[in-house]
Amino acid sequence: MDRRELVRELVAVVGQDGVLASDYDLLLYQYDGSIDTARPDVVVLPRSAEQVAAIVRLAGVHGVPVVARGAGTGLSGGCIPVAGGILLGFARMNRIVEIDLPDLRAVVEPGVVNLHLSQAVAHERLQYVPDPSSQKACTIGGNVGENAGGPHTLAYGVTTNHVLGLELVTAEGEIVQVGGRALDGPGYDLTGLLVGSEGTLGVVTKIIVRLAPLPEAVKTLLAVFESVRKASEAVSRIIGAGVVPAALEMMDAVTLRAVEEATHFGYPMDAGAVLIIELEGLREAIEEQAEQVGALCREVGVLDLRVARDDRERALLWKGRKEAFGALGRLCPEYYVMDGVVPRSKLPEVLDEITAIAERYGLRLANVFHAGDGNLHPLLMFDSDDPTAEQRVREAGAEVLRVCAAVGGSPTGEHGIGVEKRDLMPLFFDDADIEAMKRLKAVFDPDERFNPGKIFPTPGACGELKPRSVSVASLAGGGW
Amino acid sequence: MSAATEAGVQPSLAPLADALGAACREPSPDELAALAIHGIRPRLVCVPQSVAEVSAALRVAGAAGLAIIPAGGLTQLGLGAPPRRSDVLLDLRALAAVVEYAPEDLTATVQAGMRLVDLRRLLAERGQFLPLNPPLPDDATVGGILATNAHGSWRARYGALRDLLIGSRVVHGDGLVSHSGGKVVKNVAGYDLNKAWVGSLGTLGVVVEATFKLQPLPAARGWSEAAFADVAAAVGAAGRLARAPLPYLGAELLTPRAAAAVGLAAEHLLVVEWGGPAAAVARCQREWPALAHAAEARRAGDRQAAPPTATWGSADEVVLRASLPLGHVVPLLAELESQWPAAGAVAQALTGTIRAAGPLELGPGAPLVRHLRGFATALGGWLVVERAPLALKEQVDVWGPPAGPLELMRRLKQAFDPAGIMNHGRFVGGL
Ligand SMILES: Cc1cc2nc3c(=O)[nH]c(=O)nc-3n(C[C@H](O)[C@H](O)[C@H](O)COP(=O)(O)OP(=O)(O)OC[C@H]3O[C@@H](n4cnc5c(N)ncnc54)[C@H](O)[C@@H]3O)c2cc1C
Numbered sequence: 081m082d083r084r085e086l087v088r089e090l091v092a093v094v095g096q097d098g099v100l101a102s103d104y105d106l107l108l109y110q111y112d113g114s115i116d117t118a119r120p121d122v123v124v125l126p127r128s129a130e131q132v133a134a135i136v137r138l139a140g141v142h143g144v145p146v147v148a149r150g151a152g153t154g155l156s157g158g159c160i161p162v163a164g165g166i167l168l169g170f171a172r173m174n175r176i177v178e179i180d181l182p183d184l185r186a187v188v189e190p191g192v193v194n195l196h197l198s199q200a201v202a203h204e205r206l207q208y209v210p211d212p213s214s215q216k217a218c219t220i221g222g223n224v225g226e227n228a229g230g231p232h233t234l235a236y237g238v239t240t241n242h243v244l245g246l247e248l249v250t251a252e253g254e255i256v257q258v259g260g261r262a263l264d265g266p267g268y269d270l271t272g273l274l275v276g277s278e279g280t281l282g283v284v285t286k287i288i289v290r291l292a293p294l295p296e297a298v299k300t301l302l303a304v305f306e307s308v309r310k311a312s313e314a315v316s317r318i319i320g321a322g323v324v325p326a327a328l329e330m331m332d333a334v335t336l337r338a339v340e341e342a343t344h345f346g347y348p349m350d351a352g353a354v355l356i357i358e359l360e361g362l363r364e365a366i367e368e369q370a371e372q373v374g375a376l377c378r379e380v381g382v383l384d385l386r387v388a389r390d391d392r393e394r395a396l397l398w399k400g401r402k403e404a405f406g407a408l409g410r411l412c413p414e415y416y417v418m419d420g421v422v423p424r425s426k427l428p429e430v431l432d433e434i435t436a437i438a439e440r441y442g443l444r445l446a447n448v449f450h451a452g453d454g455n456l457h458p459l460l461m462f463d464s465d466d467p468t469a470e471q472r473v474r475e476a477g478a479e480v481l482r483v484c485a486a487v488g489g490s491p492t493g494e495h496g497i498g499v500e501k502r503d504l505m506p507l508f509f510d511d512a513d514i515e516a517m518k519r520l521k522a523v524f525d526p527d528e529r530f531n532p533g534k535i536f537p538t539p540g541a542c543g544e545l546k547p548r549s550v551s552v553a554s555l556a557g558g559g560w
Numbered sequence: 561m562s563a564a565t566e567a568g569v570q571p572s573l574a575p576l577a578d579a580l581g582a583a584c585r586e587p588s589p590d591e592l593a594a595l596a597i598h599g600i601r602p603r604l605v606c607v608p609q610s611v612a613e614v615s616a617a618l619r620v621a622g623a624a625g626l627a628i629i630p631a632g633g634l635t636q637l638g639l640g641a642p643p644r645r646s647d648v649l650l651d652l653r654a655l656a657a658v659v660e661y662a663p664e665d666l667t668a669t670v671q672a673g674m675r676l677v678d679l680r681r682l683l684a685e686r687g688q689f690l691p692l693n694p695p696l697p698d699d700a701t702v703g704g705i706l707a708t709n710a711h712g713s714w715r716a717r718y719g720a721l722r723d724l725l726i727g728s729r730v731v732h733g734d735g736l737v738s739h740s741g742g743k744v745v746k747n748v749a750g751y752d753l754n755k756a757w758v759g760s761l762g763t764l765g766v767v768v769e770a771t772f773k774l775q776p777l778p779a780a781r782g783w784s785e786a787a788f789a790d791v792a793a794a795v796g797a798a799g800r801l802a803r804a805p806l807p808y809l810g811a812e813l814l815t816p817r818a819a820a821a822v823g824l825a826a827e828h829l830l831v832v833e834w835g836g837p838a839a840a841v842a843r844c845q846r847e848w849p850a851l852a853h854a855a856e857a858r859r860a861g862d863r864q865a866a867p868p869t870a871t872w873g874s875a876d877e878v879v880l881r882a883s884l885p886l887g888h889v890v891p892l893l894a895e896l897e898s899q900w901p902a903a904g905a906v907a908q909a910l911t912g913t914i915r916a917a918g919p920l921e922l923g924p925g926a927p928l929v930r931h932l933r934g935f936a937t938a939l940g941g942w943l944v945v946e947r948a949p950l951a952l953k954e955q956v957d958v959w960g961p962p963a964g965p966l967e968l969m970r971r972l973k974q975a976f977d978p979a980g981i982m983n984h985g986r987f988v989g990g991l
Contacts, residue, residue: 265963
């Protein structure tokens with residue numbers, strides 16, 4: 081590749097101020113929220129789909145990879161350009177193109193920050209449902225890339241359930257539309273195949289999403305337990321009883337202490353774990369649900385059951401939850417967040433095993449996660465000045481995922497495979513399953529132009545993690 | 561498919577019959593009527609007893625160039641363009657086992673030949689259900705429902721199959737057996753290939769196993785209805801409902817002809833189904849008349865049960881299905897009523913899906929379908945011919961323009977079914 085020539089041609093497409101190529105700039109774009117890093121050859125900030133298409137065609141001519149990047153909050157190295165090439169930043173394609181009230185749809189550019197869309201429709205008593213905890217920063221393009229979830233996706237579904245159509249730049253550099261504002265477009269569900277494909281099948285330049293009414297009433301409970309085990313038993317019972325709250329989140333003692341220091345909400349400092357249980361719907365319905373949930377929690381010996389008194393208290397409760405990773409960042413120089421999913425009935429035993437694994441590897445552990453979905457986020461704290469720490473973290477992480485595999489779970493509920501977990505794919509998928517995915521990859525991107533080095537295990541990998549050198553982006557104080 | 565087979569030379573069935581042995585038979589004259597599609601009859605019927613047999617069948621058929629028609633409960637076999645050939649009907653009803661039902665996790669994995677009615681019975685014992693109300697649940701199989709993306713009014717509350725299917729095991733057209741997703745309710749590991757199979761009309765291969773996210777049965781259900789002077793008023797009421805955070809399961813709008821066809825008074829009728837705690841349902845029923853009257857209803861009140869719309873439309877009627885963005889339902893319904901007055905229409909008023917059924921003569925039929933399709937497309941929607949006689953299907957494309965580049969869809973078909981044996985030619989763009 082002739083980098084200087086490439087940069088010249090890119091400048092011709094997007095202008096001088098849309099191309100970043102200095103060492104300093106490239107260094108800033110080598111991170112996301114995970115622990116892998118790699119530098120792009122050049123960063124481009126397009127303003128339109130036409131520019132994206134021209135860039136993709138240039139990449140084809142020069143034979144370099146194209147990696148899309150939203151806000152870089154990903155937790156699996158999704159936007160890390162492991163094979164170098166062009167990093168496409170969407171910071172300038174951040175317009176809400178249309179809010180279509182009659183159809184209950186919005187059309188957005190990929191760089192729109194998740195929360196901004198819900199804010200833009202709140203006065204209509206509408207919302208965009210998927211609400212990742214990073215929603216103040218992450219983009220809807222990145223959410224489409226990872227098929228992001230969030231606390232409230234328990235009842236209402238994840239990103240793929242709310243995305244109905246996309247504008248896409250294909251590997252050939254063409255701008256095409258898939259899906260649309262109406263449901264059930266004839267043909268294969270290309271939209272569904274693209275959501276969650278981690279930027280490996282094409283570059284998304286526009287997104288049609290569903291808007292939904294805000295609930296009439298919300299009741300947020302804080303259930304306090306003496307241990308993680310008790311709290312997870314309560315989760316199993318709630319789901320097993322057929323109660324599906326709008327959100328059902330767990331924080332353990334380590335997390336609670338960190339969060340309390342950051343928010344001063346008044347979380348109980350002697351608790352082993354708490355559940356945040358949010359009920360939404362008609363007033364009548366949530367009263368009944370609240371009673372049911374209360375009774376189920378009492379069955380496993382809840383220590384205290386508090387109800388957020390008003391919107392302010394509710395907001396504070398959620399602030400604590402949504403900023404928990406950041407708060408934990410204050411406790412340690414670095415941390416590693418996992419994303420395994422297990423059947424909800426298996427939560428108690430799996431959480432016990434994870435605690436044992438962390439102890440075995442001598443790592444501090446915190447748990448803050450989407451319990452109602454069985455979507456774990458064990459967070460392992462470490463200090464990379466300790467020469468053995470990083471390797472211990474990776475090995476412990478792999479063991480945790482082996483536990484998830486053993487109970488029929490998944491390695492990732494919302495963060496994606498990325499680079500981070502690609503070599504653990506064989507724990508969950510056999511050769512034929514991977515072959516099927518390769519078929520899909522070849523349909524969209526036969527030359528492997530888009531985001532190479534993601535999702536697929538590296539040749540010869542069979543559920544083992546190879547040591548890599550890591551440098552870490554600590555999220556402490558990151559405003560989330 | 562090779563040039564020779566396209567040209568009409570019939571490939572030998574022997575390799576397949578040898579490979580599957582007792583699972584294959586020549587169809588009897590009696591059953592041919594049910595198995596023929598627009599007069600095209602299968603030469604062989606195979607009833608695989610295991611996933612391995614499905615895989616073997618497709619591998620052998622691919623090598624021998626045998627055209628395969630996968631089949632479940634035979635309720636929607638006619639959907640799609642007429643098949644170019646039918647060598648083998650692959651009857652999947654022997655694969656009907658429950659693989660794993662985990663009520664405590666609200667998930668179930670079943671084989672695709674299981675009938676929806678049997679699945680419902682199983683789940684109801686534990687107070688749960690697969691929240692899907694497609695037509696003909698007594699016969700329809702899980703695989704058939706998946707292939708045709710069948711659904712009903714409950715989609716408004718719970719989504720459709722693309723939202724409910726969390727894992728699948730499939731046999732590609734070339735015999736490859738793969739799985740994607742899993743049995744946990746949230747999962748982004750690798751590509752979401754489940755999406756490829758929903759609504760793919762068996763053109764990529766065969767779904768053999770499906771895992772679904774389940775729901776608790778609502779504690780109470782109830783219905784409300786209202787009658788309106790015209791389509792616009794009825795849709796207006798539905799629009800208010802769509803913006804209101806009420807626990808509806810779904811809502812159906814019947815045009816006067818459709819209402820009459822199912823034995824109700826001939827008027828523009830909107831029926832809402834509620835589901836949730838009894839107190840919530842009662843409140844919705846109580847407050848419904850006010851909402852409906854604010855939208856100029858002529859009358860509004862409770863209803864005792866769902867209108868029997870699921871199977872309406874007689875066998876010799878033409879059925880068109882349109883999907884519109886929610887705010888664009890009125891013009892299409894109005895156009896339907898004025899251009900095809902003999903038809904009735906039922907709209908899923910909260911999701912924008914419309915089914916219109918009525919007698920349609922061949923002469924004016926094709927131009928009418930084309931006109932309505934153009935109309936729907938201009939409104940940002942789609943229109944497909946769900947049921948029609950062969951003669952009409954020969955004059956007008958069943959599917960119309962696809963919702964994405966045909967070239968990508970063609971490559972997908974080619975990647976999964978390289979020999980082109982699966983329901984070939986029946987899907988969009990002749991795929
Ligand atoms: C504190 C914190 C809390 C979090 N909480 C949650 C949570 O609750 N739920 C959750 O799901 N995630 C969560 N995450 C992870 C992360 O925020 C999500 O994965 C988010 O969707 C990433 O968005 P992004 O804009 O940062 O994308 P990036 O990290 O920049 O990119 C993510 C992926 O999307 C691809 N991509 C980006 N833009 C495009 C495009 N235009 N076209 C094609 N592909 C594209 C990238 O190539 C990459 O593969 C959290 C992260 C942090 C740091």
